[in-house]
Amino acid sequence: MDKLVSLAKRRGIIFQSSEIYGGINACWDYGPLGVELKRNVKEAWWRAMTRDHNNIEGLDAAILMHPNVWVASGHVAGFADPLVDCKSCKLRFRADQVPEENLRDHKCPNCGGELTEPRFFNLMFKTFMGPVEDEASIVYLRPETAQGIYVNFLNVKDSSRRKIPFGIAQIGKAFRNEITPGNFIFRTREFEQMEMQFFVKPGTDQEWLEQWREERFNWYLKLGIRREKLRFHQHGPKELAHYAAAAYDIEYEFPFGWQELEGIHDRTDFDLKRHTEHSGKDMSYFDESSNERYIPYIIETSAGCDRTILTLLVDALREEDAGKEIRTVLKFHPDIAPIKAAVFPLVNRDGMPEIAHEIYDIIRPYYKAFYDDSGSVGRRYRRQDEAGTPYCFTVDSQTLQDRTVTVRDRDTMQQERVHIDQVLNFLRDHLAW
Numbered sequence: 001m002d003k004l005v006s007l008a009k010r011r012g013i014i015f016q017s018s019e020i021y022g023g024i025n026a027c028w029d030y031g032p033l034g035v036e037l038k039r040n041v042k043e044a045w046w047r048a049m050t051r052d053h054n055n056i057e058g059l060d061a062a063i064l065m066h067p068n069v070w071v072a073s074g075h076v077a078g079f080a081d082p083l084v085d086c087k088s089c090k091l092r093f094r095a096d097q098v099p100e101e102n103l104r105d106h107k108c109p110n111c112g113g114e115l116t117e118p119r120f121f122n123l124m125f126k127t128f129m130g131p132v133e134d135e136a137s138i139v140y141l142r143p144e145t146a147q148g149i150y151v152n153f154l155n156v157k158d159s160s161r162r163k164i165p166f167g168i169a170q171i172g173k174a175f176r177n178e179i180t181p182g183n184f185i186f187r188t189r190e191f192e193q194m195e196m197q198f199f200v201k202p203g204t205d206q207e208w209l210e211q212w213r214e215e216r217f218n219w220y221l222k223l224g225i226r227r228e229k230l231r232f233h234q235h236g237p238k239e240l241a242h243y244a245a246a247a248y249d250i251e252y253e254f255p256f257g258w259q260e261l262e263g264i265h266d267r268t269d270f271d272l273k274r275h276t277e278h279s280g281k282d283m284s285y286f287d288e289s290s291n292e293r294y295i296p297y298i299i300e301t302s303a304g305c306d307r308t309i310l311t312l313l314v315d316a317l318r319e320e321d322a323g324k325e326i327r328t329v330l331k332f333h334p335d336i337a338p339i340k341a342a343v344f345p346l347v348n349r350d351g352m353p354e355i356a357h358e359i360y361d362i363i364r365p366y367y368k369a370f371y372d373d374s375g376s377v378g379r380r381y382r383r384q385d386e387a388g389t390p391y392c393f394t395v396d397s398q399t400l401q402d403r404t405v406t407v408r409d410r411d412t413m414q415q416e417r418v419h420i421d422q423v424l425n426f427l428r429d430h431l432a433w
């Protein structure tokens with residue numbers, strides 16, 4: 001993890017938020033390469049949801065919602081973690097993460113000091129809407145994007161004339177005042193979710209749950225994540241969230257252990273029922289095929305965008321023995337790599353820079369590209385390896401004769417020649433978009 005955090009900073013992938021002020025805990029900024037990586041992850045997810053399926057619509061709901069949404073959803077009453085404080089070392093723990101015997105004996109797992117009784121702490125960030133800061137003007141920063149989808153169920157269904165089963169997909173920021181954030185971007189207080197809520201007929205929910213969990217697992221494989229680092233964890237009765245009838249986590253083996261990457265939940269009719277009760281708006285559905293009215297069940301796939309990025313970084317980072325030195329390489333799937341192609345003139349003379357610029361200008365409008373003419377070509381390759389750039393095009397003396405360039409593959413380090421006129425086609429053939 002230390003290597004990854006320092007590489008991420010050095011290469012402009014992820015920076016500590018407000019670093020010049022000493023940083024702010026559990027908030028991170030995406031730098032020039034990070035923002036490209038993040039856009040690619042979101043694009044891959046958006047395509048998998050809204051292009052590969054003909055029954056999923058998109059949505060972008062506001063972060064601030066009517067406060068009653070969070071009463072209906074159960075977050076005001078129940079979105080809380082139990083926390084305990086050590087009276088000696090002042091460390092704070094989530095009570096469910098402290099060994100049972102320590103809790104029982106009120107003994108701090110860090111220093112042996114006395115632990116307080118567990119107190120419940122709501123994880124939602126509060127702010128005020130309008131000029132008056134009183135109880136009546138409290139609003140919350142959404143702790144999940146899902147509720148924005150539920151409250152728009154009727155709007156989306158009616159405007160897009162959808163029939164059940166259909167889904168609504170959304171990518172957006174969520175905020176949680178986590179008690180124990182950490183592990184870089186694994187658990188943060190501001191993060192992005194990629195959530196899809198699939199509305200189904202009651203009784204068909206188990207089937208859909210199975211289908212979606214397979215599909216979501218395969219999505220990570222398609223992004224190039226190693227199979228052996230992924231697994232399912234099925235929630236036991238004690239772990240299930242208050243709204244869920246069944247749930248699976250997709251877990252990844254991070255350097256700090258197996259942890260949740262995405263949750264796939266059968267949320268039953270809990271959410272639409274609660275919003276019907278609290279808003280007074282009937283959220284039932286009339287099914288013309290069976291001539292019956294029901295409140296749809298919801299299968300939710302809830303992925304963390306930042307957590308997916310951490311997974312991709314951890315999974316891609318390799319250190320390879322390259323003779324005299326160690327080659328550090330981010331073996332990203334080409335579709336999510338921040339930079340798709342780098343262009344180099346072998347030397348800065350003989351007309352090579354002009355041709356290299358010509359190639360760079362051909363690629364640039366279509367793919368994120370990088371021009372580099374400093375240092376030896378070997379050094380330039382290494383720099384691109386570290387950034388995860390899958391293809392490097394080099395203009396050399398043969399280019400001056402036949403207008404072909406070398407293209408070097410990041411993973412095999414093999415080179416082939418392509419004609420300058422075919423550079424763009426080469427990238428199109430090797431990239432999904």
Ligand code: GAP
Nearest residue numbers: 144146186187188191261262263302303304307
């Ligand atoms: N709507 C359901 C829901 O929000 P969740 O299991 O609380 O379920 C879903 O969150 C996903 O969101 C997690 O699997 C994780 O990828 C991501 N996530 C949740 N809390 C996070 C945090 N504090 N920092 C980063 N990602 C987080």
